[in-house]
Amino acid sequence: MLNRESTGLIRHFFRAYPRRSALIIGLLILSGFSEGIGIVTLLPLLEVAVEESGSDAGDSQIMTVATDVLGRVGLEPTLGVLLGLVVAGMLLKGVFHWFAFRQVGYTVANVATDLRLMLIRALLQAGWGYFLSQRAGHLSNAIGNEAHRASNAYSNACSLMAGIIHVLVYFTIAVLVSPSVALVAVVAGGLIILLFNGMVAMTREAGQQQTILIKSLSARLIDALQALKPIKAMAQEAQLQPILEAETRELNEAQRRQVVASSTMAAFKEPLVVGILALGLFLVLTLTGVPFSGLLVMAFLFHRLVGKINSLQSTYSSIAVSESAFWSLRRSMELAEAERENIGEGLPAPSLERGISLRDVRFGYGDTDVLRGVTLDLPAGSFAAIVGPSGAGKTTLVDLVIGLYRPREGEIYIDDVPLGEIDMIEWRRGIGYVPQEMLLFHDSIYQNVTLGDLAIDHARAEEALRKAGAWEFVGRLPAGIDTVIGERGAKLSGGQRQRIAIARALVRQPKLLILDEVTTALDPATEAEICETLGELRGEVTVIAISHQPAITRVADRVYRIDEGLLLPVEPETVYAGAVRS
Numbered sequence: 001m002l003n004r005e006s007t008g009l010i011r012h013f014f015r016a017y018p019r020r021s022a023l024i025i026g027l028l029i030l031s032g033f034s035e036g037i038g039i040v041t042l043l044p045l046l047e048v049a050v051e052e053s054g055s056d057a058g059d060s061q062i063m064t065v066a067t068d069v070l071g072r073v074g075l076e077p078t079l080g081v082l083l084g085l086v087v088a089g090m091l092l093k094g095v096f097h098w099f100a101f102r103q104v105g106y107t108v109a110n111v112a113t114d115l116r117l118m119l120i121r122a123l124l125q126a127g128w129g130y131f132l133s134q135r136a137g138h139l140s141n142a143i144g145n146e147a148h149r150a151s152n153a154y155s156n157a158c159s160l161m162a163g164i165i166h167v168l169v170y171f172t173i174a175v176l177v178s179p180s181v182a183l184v185a186v187v188a189g190g191l192i193i194l195l196f197n198g199m200v201a202m203t204r205e206a207g208q209q210q211t212i213l214i215k216s217l218s219a220r221l222i223d224a225l226q227a228l229k230p231i232k233a234m235a236q237e238a239q240l241q242p243i244l245e246a247e248t249r250e251l252n253e254a255q256r257r258q259v260v261a262s263s264t265m266a267a268f269k270e271p272l273v274v275g276i277l278a279l280g281l282f283l284v285l286t287l288t289g290v291p292f293s294g295l296l297v298m299a300f301l302f303h304r305l306v307g308k309i310n311s312l313q314s315t316y317s318s319i320a321v322s323e324s325a326f327w328s329l330r331r332s333m334e335l336a337e338a339e340r341e342n343i344g345e346g347l348p349a350p351s352l353e354r355g356i357s358l359r360d361v362r363f364g365y366g367d368t369d370v371l372r373g374v375t376l377d378l379p380a381g382s383f384a385a386i387v388g389p390s391g392a393g394k395t396t397l398v399d400l401v402i403g404l405y406r407p408r409e410g411e412i413y414i415d416d417v418p419l420g421e422i423d424m425i426e427w428r429r430g431i432g433y434v435p436q437e438m439l440l441f442h443d444s445i446y447q448n449v450t451l452g453d454l455a456i457d458h459a460r461a462e463e464a465l466r467k468a469g470a471w472e473f474v475g476r477l478p479a480g481i482d483t484v485i486g487e488r489g490a491k492l493s494g495g496q497r498q499r500i501a502i503a504r505a506l507v508r509q510p511k512l513l514i515l516d517e518v519t520t521a522l523d524p525a526t527e528a529e530i531c532e533t534l535g536e537l538r539g540e541v542t543v544i545a546i547s548h549q550p551a552i553t554r555v556a557d558r559v560y561r562i563d564e565g566l567l568l569p570v571e572p573e574t575v576y577a578g579a580v581r582s
């Protein structure tokens with residue numbers, strides 16, 4: 001009945017939390033044992049009650065077992081002692097159970113938190129290539145929904161342990177009282193489990209479908225939200241809506257199947273057990289001369305044992321529903337870990353005093369080469385503009401300098417040290433990067449400039465905004481630098497967003513400033529102003545600017561063109577003519 005995925009999940013949890021799990025199992029055993037005491041003392045009471053109501057007497061097996069057990073601890077099986085033991089046993093059971101499930105509760109919260117932290121760490125340490133292959137929605141779903149469902153699986157695994165312990169307790173008592181009842185109950189319980197096995201398979205399948213659908217739905221939704229402006233502007237909601245709705249409905253269907261399967265199990269098992277019991281009682285009473293008083297106790301034990309065996313299946317089916325969420329999250333984590341970036345921890349930190357050199361660098365994606373044998377020398381403090389047609393490999397070239405990718409051939413040197421032999425984090429801390437798409441957050445301008453770095457105060461942020469030519473409009477805003485700029489900076493114009501993105505790069509006082517088509521969205525006057533400001537950085541910072549715009553190539557002290565995978569130096573005036581032509 002247990003499949004490899006479920007056992008793997010249970011094993012994972014018990015290995016990840018060995019001490020907590022051992023404590024929980026210990027408490028559950030104590031709880032089961034206490035229940036056992038309660039039941040062993042309850043049985044003779046039941047028998048006495050039936051005898052007093054008129055059935056025939058006789059020293060039964062149950063009485064012998066109870067007397068024997070009590071005798072061993074020096075107690076007489078009087079009514080008072082028996083009643084006291086029933087109450088004490090059940091009370092103790094409750095107390096141990098409560099302690100056990102309090103621990104389960106704590107651990108469930110830990111499970112979700114630990115899974116989230118492990119995934120977050122794996123994500124942040126993964127190389128750039130990993131993020132290109134991932135959908136943002138999948139990852140946010142793994143952190144939110146899948147971690148939550150996976151932690152539920154832990155809670156269900158503990159309930160399964162509790163169930164197994166209960167079955168063992170009842171089985172032991174049943175064997176002591178009547179081995180044949182124990183055997184019949186186990187066979188009947190097993191048959192009922194087989195009968196409902198299809199329902200467990202159905203809940204598992206419904207769980208897997210939910211995992212896939214929620215993952216896909218969140219990915220689609222996040223993609224759509226990121227591109228909402230063109231969707232709204234071109235009234236494409238009508239294209240998107242049916243897809244999102246269809247998946248939501250499928251999700252509804254999967255959830256319905258899961259509920260139907262588990263409620264079918266819950267609804268029909270009990271009548272089935274009682275039916276088998278009634279049939280058994282009828283056969284025994286009519287075909288044999290066994291007294292009713294003895295039978296009642298047997299019936300009680302049979303009912304409880306079969307019931308407990310069957311509840312194992314229900315608990316297991318709850319694990320089956322959540323297990324796919326756990327494995328999906330695990331896969332995301334393993335993928336991220338497999339793509340862990342080699343950051344050269346402990347290697348020397350570059351200071352970029354002499355310059356950056358590329359020697360015969362070859363690089364591409366998949367089977368195609370984007371750059372073939374690129375050689376370039378950029379002295380520290382120089383301002384280089386890189387131009388070329390769209391898709392030529394300009395962004396790829398700077399990505400290689402940043403260390404987001406490693407060259408297939410050749411090497412990049414920072415002050416004559418190969419990039420593969422330096423501390424990558426230190427190197428990147430010295431880089432100011434302004435991407436083509438300005439990614440601003442729904443937060444204040446100050447936070448957008450500092451990216452949450454508390455070491456940067458308002459004065460430093462203001463200075464960077466001034467350098468980027470942004471202070472003119474920021475200073476005029478009612479809340480100034482603390483103005484919240486809306487989702488992805490939607491409350492600002494393209495040019496204003498760009499200047500904030502430049503300020504974000506400058507505030508770090510970088511050694512290398514990388515500008516990827518930064519002036520494309522600006523009007524000529526603003527572009528000229530910004531280029532002038534950027535030109536002032538010459539000699540102070542090493543700048544690599546990717547651009548088609550003539551203004552930037554004019555302030556650059558060297559210009560290169562990438563074409564057909566090769567990089568060649570060009571005269572700025574030629575670029576200007578070329579840019580106008582393209």
Ligand code: ADP
Binds near residue numbers: 394395396
């Ligand atoms: P540019 O910045 O000059 O416009 P890019 O460096 O962005 O050009 O891209 C160069 C080529 O590499 C393009 O053909 C582009 O489609 C391809 N490319 C860029 N990034 C990837 C990637 N992550 N996977 C596969 N191909 C890519």
